[in-house]
Amino acid sequence: DGGITQSPKYLFRKEGQNVTLSCEQNLNHDAMYWYRQDPGQGLRLIYYSQIVNDFQKGDIAEGYSVSREKKESFPLTVTSAQKNPTAFYLCASAPRGGSETQYFGPGTRLLVL
Amino acid sequence: GDSVTQMEGPVTLSEEAFLTINCTYTATGYPSLFWYVQYPGEGLQLLLKATKADDKGSNKGFEATYRKETTSFHLEKGSVQVSDSAVYFCALKTSYDKVIFGPGTSLSVIP
Numbered sequence: 001d002g003g004i005t006q007s008p009k010y011l012f013r014k015e016g017q018n019v020t021l022s023c024e025q026n027l028n029h030d031a032m033y034w035y036r037q038d039p040g041q042g043l044r045l046i047y048y049s050q051i052v053n054d055f056q057k058g059d060i061a062e063g064y065s066v067s068r069e070k071k072e073s074f075p076l077t078v079t080s081a082q083k084n085p086t087a088f089y090l091c092a093s094a095p096r097g098g099s100e101t102q103y104f105g106p107g108t109r110l111l112v113l
Numbered sequence: 114g115d116s117v118t119q120m121e122g123p124v125t126l127s128e129e130a131f132l133t134i135n136c137t138y139t140a141t142g143y144p145s146l147f148w149y150v151q152y153p154g155e156g157l158q159l160l161l162k163a164t165k166a167d168d169k170g171s172n173k174g175f176e177a178t179y180r181k182e183t184t185s186f187h188l189e190k191g192s193v194q195v196s197d198s199a200v201y202f203c204a205l206k207t208s209y210d211k212v213i214f215g216p217g218t219s220l221s222v223i224p
Contacts, residue, residue: 031210033212041216042202042214043202043217045211045213048210048211058211090156090157092156092157094206094210094212101147101159101162101206102157102159102206103159104149104156104157104158105156106155107156
């Protein structure tokens with residue numbers, strides 16, 4: 001089945017540690033996105049990528065980094081510079097251009113120990 | 114810049130009541146408009162969409178019409194069910210593939 005997978009479902013980070021969240025899609029979509037969702041709040045865009053080897057900062061990119069070496073994969077690293085990383089992280093993908101909708105993964109909940 | 118505004122929640126309705134969730138947007142050009150639904154602990158699912166002015170999106174009894182003159186995309190349902198309890202997000206997609214979400218509106222439907 002085509003879709004987006006995120007792993008792990010839950011992730012624990014220690015102080016000063018970098019952690020990487022995985023996002024993989026087999027929908028052949030060019031565009032991929034990372035959002036952060038805090039409890040009771042909406043989605044805020046962290047990074048997005050329209051094509052392999054290219055990505056743009058969203059509204060809250062500080063303390064995060066991404067790479068887009070393959071079309072199918074868009075991993076997000078939460079660095080130690082992100083002082084408040086506890087949140088629900090959602091990955092999405094979409095065909096490039098046009099009016100096609102985004103498809104979302106199931107999310108990863110990051111908690112700080 | 115581009116933005117989406119939604120009515121504040123939470124919204125609590127009795128089963129079979131009429132639902133309206135207001136959404137207005139600010140955007141350059143001609144964005145596509147979407148409503149997504151999120152159930153607890155899950156990702157977002159597309160509920161409906163409209164790609165040009167006066168288009169009506171509909172799905173599962175929900176409807177929304179793209180009103181360019183009022184820059185609005187209000188979500189409506191004639192008779193809500195308990196299973197409709199969720200968070201609803203209005204969103205727009207710009208011509209350069211950036212998607213902007215509203216803050217979400219939590220809906221609780223009680224029997």
